[in-house]
Amino acid sequence: MAELRQVLPGDPAAAWTAWGTYTDILVDRCSEGIARVAINRPAKRNAFRPQTVVELCDAFSRIRDDRSIGVVLFTGVGPAADGGFAFCSGGDQSVRGDGGYVGDDGLPRLNVLDLQRIIRSLPKVVIALVAGYAMGGGQVLHLLCDLSLAADNAVFGQTGPKVGSFDGGFGAGYLARVVGQRKAREIWFLCRRYGADEALRMGLVNAVVPLDQLEAEGVRWAREVLQHSPTAIRCLKAAFNAETDGLAGIQELAGNATHLFYRTDEALEGRNAFLEKRPPDFSETGWLP
Numbered sequence: 629m630a631e632l633r634q635v636l637p638g639d640p641a642a643a644w645t646a647w648g649t650y651t652d653i654l655v656d657r658c659s660e661g662i663a664r665v666a667i668n669r670p671a672k673r674n675a676f677r678p679q680t681v682v683e684l685c686d687a688f689s690r691i692r693d694d695r696s697i698g699v700v701l702f703t704g705v706g707p708a709a710d711g712g713f714a715f716c717s718g719g720d721q722s723v724r725g726d727g728g729y730v731g732d733d734g735l736p737r738l739n740v741l742d743l744q745r746i747i748r749s750l751p752k753v754v755i756a757l758v759a760g761y762a763m764g765g766g767q768v769l770h771l772l773c774d775l776s777l778a779a780d781n782a783v784f785g786q787t788g789p790k791v792g793s794f795d796g797g798f799g800a801g802y803l804a805r806v807v808g809q810r811k812a813r814e815i816w817f818l819c820r821r822y823g824a825d826e827a828l829r830m831g832l833v834n835a836v837v838p839l840d841q842l843e844a845e846g847v848r849w850a851r852e853v854l855q856h857s858p859t860a861i862r863c864l865k866a867a868f869n870a871e872t873d874g875l876a877g878i879q880e881l882a883g884n885a886t887h888l889f890y891r892t893d894e895a896l897e898g899r900n901a902f903l904e905k906r907p908p909d910f911s912e913t914g915w916l917p
């Protein structure tokens with residue numbers, strides 16, 4: 629029996645079933661190949677603490693290994709008891725110690741950087757569904773998703789220079805690729821807030837929809853993606869990353885080429901010859917133009 633968990637306002641847009649038990653996040657999936665991951669700390673505007681990030685890394689890693697999942701909707705549970713909404717308000721300042729965010733083990737961490745890389749290199753499409761605030765490290769997480777849909781109440785912004793933090797990695801460099809150098813510097817230097825329509829104008833999001841339509845729109849976009857070739861989509865994602873991510877991006881793109889090469893008669897001949905202790909015979913392959 630499917631357990632329907634309300635994550636955002638509006639009718640559930642798919643037949644979600646719970647997938648795993650976590651304390652700080654909710655993970656659901658449906659038989660259509662879509663997973664839904666939601667940060668579940670609405671009283672803190674879905675700020676992340678080390679535990680939240682550990683759970684998100686686990687969820688995205690499980691999604692990576694599940695052949696049936698092609699698209700992830702990444703969002704934040706809302707509304708909070710006081711009516712407020714957030715995709716994510718960044719690092720939980722109440723557990724920020726002297727050297728990072730401190731969890732039960734007492735170690736200061738910045739493990740959100742691990743999560744950023746997992747989302748970035750996930751060979752599946754990640755769609756951010758932003759209802760309410762996407763601030764600080766939360767704004768960076770939304771940026772790292774492949775596509776972003778904003779509810780009409782969405783608000784984006786950086787606060788690092790106010791609270792003594794900054795993201796000089798994807799949060800600065802990739803932001804500049806997306807919205808341009810001028811706008812990226814404005815976002816970080818002035819720490820203003822930007823509404824959904826302005827985010828659309830600057831290319832930070834792909835579309836703006838009414839709040840109660842956000843999940844349904846996400847599922848519609850996911851269904852469109854899922855009609856297409858998984859290999860073409862994963863190679864395209866790696867190609868987009870390669871353009872910005874240096875050798876790490878090229879590694880991803882090249883890994884896809886190697887994956888495909890493994891399936892050819894030519895590569896299999898190399899493997900088989902080794903196992904059969906004979907010289908390989910690549911004469912069938914030819915040297916194509």
Ligand SMILES: CC(C)(COP(=O)(O)OP(=O)(O)OC[C@H]1O[C@@H](n2cnc3c(N)ncnc32)[C@H](O)[C@@H]1OP(=O)(O)O)[C@@H](O)C(=O)NCCC(=O)NCCSC(=O)CCC(=O)c1ccccc1C(=O)O
Binds near residue numbers: 673
């Ligand atoms: C998000 C707000 C604009 C929402 O405002 P509002 O709707 O008026 O609600 P509030 O009453 O302010 O908040 C409700 C409740 O939530 C608590 N809360 C909100 N945000 C946080 C938070 N980030 N940490 C802890 N708690 C939070 C708030 O205290 C209230 O609780 P009470 O019990 O009622 O007090 C507004 O809340 C706001 O501006 N929040 C702070 C936004 C912020 O500054 N975030 C941190 C930015 S720094 C960061 O994210 C770390 C970056 C980082 O980790 C990093 C470092 C290096 C490289 C990369 C990264 C990276 O990208 O992550």
